[in-house]
Amino acid sequence: MTGRARFQHASGWVWRWCRGSVLCVGPDGAATQLDGAAALVWAAMEQPATPAELLERAAERWAEAPGASEVLVAGAVDELMRLDMVTVVDAP
């Protein structure tokens, strides 16, 4: 994950907050639940964002969140990419 790459939701995913977790349904209709750092990072990714911006947004909106650290953000992005829920834009 490079520092200048910007991440955003892959097209076709709809989602809602539900009691601290994120419920998502993908283009194929399958549902996924994201918890902890993955949920925070997903919500922070509504607009394209670099890892630093994701960290900032997560920390800003959920100051009490335990997931707002660089390592956890990177891990969450990796997890979301593995689930095909993220696209990379403006990669250098």
Next chain:
Amino acid sequence: MTPPASTTTRSEADGAGRGDRDPIDRVLRDLAGWGLDSTGPIGEVAGETPGLALVERAVEQRLIGVLAVAADAGVIGLHPKAAEAAHDRHRAALLWCLNLEARLLRVVELLDGAQIHPLVLKGPALAHLDEADPSLRTFADIDLLVRATDLDRAVEVLAGFGAGRGPAERRPGFDHRFAKSVTLRFADGVELDLHRSLSDGVHGFRVPLARLFESPGRLPLAGRTLACLSGVHRTLHTAYHLVLGSPAPRLMSLRDLANHLIQRPDPDEVVAEARAWGGEVVLATAVSRAVESLAIDVPRWERWAGSVRPTRREAAIIERQRVEGSGIGRGKIDALRELRSPRDRVAYGWALMAPTAAHLRSRGLRRRDLALAR
């Protein structure tokens, strides 16, 4: 319902009763206004049975999102089993909403491909554009407005995608000339209302439909932007839905309108549009109902609604439409009178009196049943 003897509410404590005898009704009303202009405590519903009853009623009234979020925020005290039930029901409702939104994206894509460009109505637009958090506003189906000239083709396109229609068309040409909407159902239970207009009857015929498409709103969803009603049109539509949509509207409908009135404290723009729709009395009736029921603080709206003097005829038309809905009754004679063209009047009247055999069969009726009903 179990007698809610152990239920205590803020309304009881401060004497702000608004005609509800059942304490659970009062809690539901407080929930309907919660998070709009007040985020104060609602109180406690002590005991498992009253708590579970509240959850069921909140589901019926489409307030399960507000209840679950309010319970999480600690502004309403619930028995642990009731709190768990509220969150389970909320989660299920949200998953259904997401399923509907995924379908909405696909349906709009298909219609766009056929050069039919719909406007999203109600649930998804209100949830994303008007509520503080879309999780608060759940919905059960999809509503799209299409131009009357596109309605029949839209039904065909969606039939090719597995959507079956409910009752057959009343008479050939009835849908695109006179119907409020055509209901389609998918095999998995998803229901889609394809609207020609925003209301049944007189007021549905009065809506200048072309204006809705001239200045649409924008609904960002899943990386795409869908067209929906503009903010002013959404305000009016919520008012129409509250007054004309059902004899017993859900509290969610009150909340929808109250939210719009609070967010748009100056009535001028909406009132001007209501005049263009021939719907000032509908709007004033809706505003008065929201203010009385939810005790919201919208002084300019209250003053305006208080200044509207409905004629006896207009009040009667609204009342008949409210009670009859899409059923057949005196309100349909009002609607027939509203039509300007003699040709339309004849076609509409004939369709009311003589629906096709296919239409009757699709509704499980026989011609003899109609004669008996008359």
